[in-house]
Amino acid sequence: MGSRNNLAGAYQAAGDLGRAIPLYEQTLTDTVRVLGEDHPSTLGSRNNLAGAYQAAGDLGRAIPLYEQTLTDMARVLGKDHPDTLTSRNNLAYAYQAAGDLGRAIPLYEQTLTDRTRVLGKDHPNTLGSRNNLAGAYQAAGDLGRAIPLYKQTLTDMARVLGKDHPDTLTSRNNLAGAYQAAGDLGRAIPLYKQTLTDMARVLGGDHPVTCTTRNNLASALEKRAVDGPKHW
CATH class of the missing domain: 1.25.40.10 (Tetratricopeptide repeat domain)
Known part of the structure; x- marks a missing residue:
């Protein structure tokens, strides 16, 4: 399953979402069957599929999947786990891509606060989170x-x-x-x-x-x- 996920990632990196998405979907189905709904690999697989849907412009499928993944990661891994924080950032980005800044900005703000507390203010993910929040403020016209x-x-x-x-x-x-x-x-x-x-x-x-x-x-x-x- 790991090899299949890696291959899907390579297809996505090459811009071939037509082959990446079915492979991600198959990987998620098999991961759920073999490891269970709450296994970290299953959660990661679900996040990857959501990212591929978003890359394909299918926010109608990406956002609910991101939301489900964030809820499950917070429950299984804990709300402060780095993967949970990344999942929250991904969901905020999807909301922004959908033009829903009213939900994106508070989520970006929360993620930045938590990453600063958990990872430290100089961690690359914290710096990235700060950049993302600035971008959301700009998109909202709040220069x-x-x-x-x-x-x-x-x-x-x-x-x-x-x-x-x-x-x-x-x-x-x-x-x-x-x-x-x-x-x-x-x-x-x-x-x-x-x-x-x-x-x-x-x-x-x-x-x-x-x-x-x-x-x-x-x-x-x-x-x-x-x-x-x-x-x-």
């Missing part, structure tokens, strides 16, 4: 809370993971995006430029994340050109 949280996350990621770590580079891109959303192109554009230079050096010029940052910079430059001073 007054999003930008300081992005700045704090970037500072901590650079200190803990290193300034060239891919997560640090992504965090810098996110902060630039928040500045742009706030109309502060004077801070957004230099940050995009710095991030693009570092991403091209660390990840390569053709890496998807590098390409995304390049597009973000182009958008910000275009916005500045359109909104800049007019000379008659």
Whole structure:
């Protein structure tokens, strides 16, 4: 079953959800039959299937499965278990993907609080959780809370993971995006430029994340050109 789950994960990583999802479904069925509903491997398998449904855009199946998994993980593993905290983060992300920020944001806030207490404020998962919450605040239009949280996350990621770590580079891109959303192109554009230079050096010029940052910079430059001073 572990090999089948690994193969499904490889298909998903390759973007072949048409083969990944049936394999995840079969793995979950067999895991339940052999190990039982509450076995940690069953819970992990259910989480993986929910993630594949979400990747396929099927939130109608993903969200109930995430909800069930979170309830069972909290009961079986405990509400503070790292896997339970990850499951809660996944559910919050699915709510956000469905546009339900009213449920996503409190769940992100709770997860950040618990990860900070259980894992520590500098744990990579805690830093990721802080970034996710900032993103949810931004999606809700609350840049007054999003930008300081992005700045704090970037500072901590650079200190803990290193300034060239891919997560640090992504965090810098996110902060630039928040500045742009706030109309502060004077801070957004230099940050995009710095991030693009570092991403091209660390990840390569053709890496998807590098390409995304390049597009973000182009958008910000275009916005500045359109909104800049007019000379008659």
